[in-house]
Amino acid sequence: MPSRTGARLAAVAEAAGVSLPTVSKVLNGRSDVAARTRARVEQALREAGYVPRSGSRNAPATRIVDVVFDDLVSPYALEVLRGVTAAGSELGTDVVVSRMPEAAPGGPLSPEDQWTHRLKGNGRAGLIVVTSELSLAQVESFERAGLPLVVIDPINLPRTEVASVGATNWSGGIAAAEHLLSLGHRRVAFAGGPVGASCSQARLHGYRAALDNAGVAFDPELVRHGDFGHPAGLEIGNRLLAMENPPTAVFAASDATALGVLEAARRRGLRVPQDLSVVGFDDTMLAGLATPPLTVIRQPLHDMGRVALRTLLKLISGQTLDSHHVELATHLVVRESTAPAADRGAR
Numbered sequence: 001m002p003s004r005t006g007a008r009l010a011a012v013a014e015a016a017g018v019s020l021p022t023v024s025k026v027l028n029g030r031s032d033v034a035a036r037t038r039a040r041v042e043q044a045l046r047e048a049g050y051v052p053r054s055g056s057r058n059a060p061a062t063r064i065v066d067v068v069f070d071d072l073v074s075p076y077a078l079e080v081l082r083g084v085t086a087a088g089s090e091l092g093t094d095v096v097v098s099r100m101p102e103a104a105p106g107g108p109l110s111p112e113d114q115w116t117h118r119l120k121g122n123g124r125a126g127l128i129v130v131t132s133e134l135s136l137a138q139v140e141s142f143e144r145a146g147l148p149l150v151v152i153d154p155i156n157l158p159r160t161e162v163a164s165v166g167a168t169n170w171s172g173g174i175a176a177a178e179h180l181l182s183l184g185h186r187r188v189a190f191a192g193g194p195v196g197a198s199c200s201q202a203r204l205h206g207y208r209a210a211l212d213n214a215g216v217a218f219d220p221e222l223v224r225h226g227d228f229g230h231p232a233g234l235e236i237g238n239r240l241l242a243m244e245n246p247p248t249a250v251f252a253a254s255d256a257t258a259l260g261v262l263e264a265a266r267r268r269g270l271r272v273p274q275d276l277s278v279v280g281f282d283d284t285m286l287a288g289l290a291t292p293p294l295t296v297i298r299q300p301l302h303d304m305g306r307v308a309l310r311t312l313l314k315l316i317s318g319q320t321l322d323s324h325h326v327e328l329a330t331h332l333v334v335r336e337s338t339a340p341a342a343d344r345g346a347r
Helices: 004-016 020-027 035-047 075-091 111-121 136-144 169-182 198-214 230-241 255-267 285-289 301-316
Strands: 063-069 093-099 124-130 149-152 163-167 188-192 223-225 249-252 277-282 295-298 325-328 331-333
Touching: 004 020, 004 035, 020 035, 035 301, 063 075, 063 301, 075 093, 075 124, 075 255, 075 285, 075 301, 093 301, 111 124, 111 136, 124 301, 149 301, 163 169, 163 198, 163 301, 169 188, 169 198, 169 249, 169 277, 169 295, 169 331, 188 198, 188 230, 188 255, 223 230, 230 249, 230 255, 249 255, 255 277, 255 285, 277 285, 301 325
Parallel strands: 063 093, 063 124, 124 149, 149 163, 163 325, 188 223, 188 249, 249 277, 277 295
Antiparallel strands: 295 331
16 A cells, blocks of 8 residues: 555646656656756645655755856956846855866767766756857757756857847947947947857947948948957957047947957057047946946846846746846946047047
């Protein structure tokens, strides 16, 4: 005759439409159960009033999620991480920080599956990837393992149904360029991020839309690309300012890039904003510490981190998302790095 507990678990299995071993796997915290199936079982357990014995191996474990960065030390990464960890504290979720893995040595598993198996083996419930490039093979590996994924400001999206969180990059690009155009600048350059980065492309399209709206001809020579770092901004700034007819203003696709442009101007003896206006994008702590303090497009990095974790927890629990992509509003913050072109003689 089955035990009373066994009978209750059998009823849970029937209610969830799964086998009794699957219920046992969920109770034991096993990782080889799909997220949606786990959510159905957990719901059936709650409805049945099942409470695991205190201290038993069946007691539910705290959820652990990975936050994966390309760059762990940038102010951008730190601000996003603050948002993720704040939400984790509120929602009872532990956050582990890691970097994108290097190419793994050969073996029976593909490099993508090696990474996924390591995450699952370490008890990860899902992961958030920040401004990193993902391959289709990686995304498919996560799906096979039932490992939910959310991407913040993706470099690329191998599949449109991948959940992502970003900012209104296009409207931010418009706002940055319109601000410079309103100050009388007509030679406005764009110092962008990687050519394939979706967020940088959206900012570029916003910049071009603002030029079109103002009747200013687009000059492809004024558009340069690099990564989002200070060295790339310095290189782009040097190239732009060495032109025979250089720009009087630069819209940079990140704060770090903008600081590189400021350094390029300083090395040439140019004053900001008297000789060159510069706008950044992000509003990290770098913007306020710059000399002069940067005019920026502020994106809500802290809130982006919070929303990313909340979205991931919905996926982990098997909920259906209303939208696979969430955009949070950006806005212009005017500081001391921009000034009217007439103040120094517009070119």
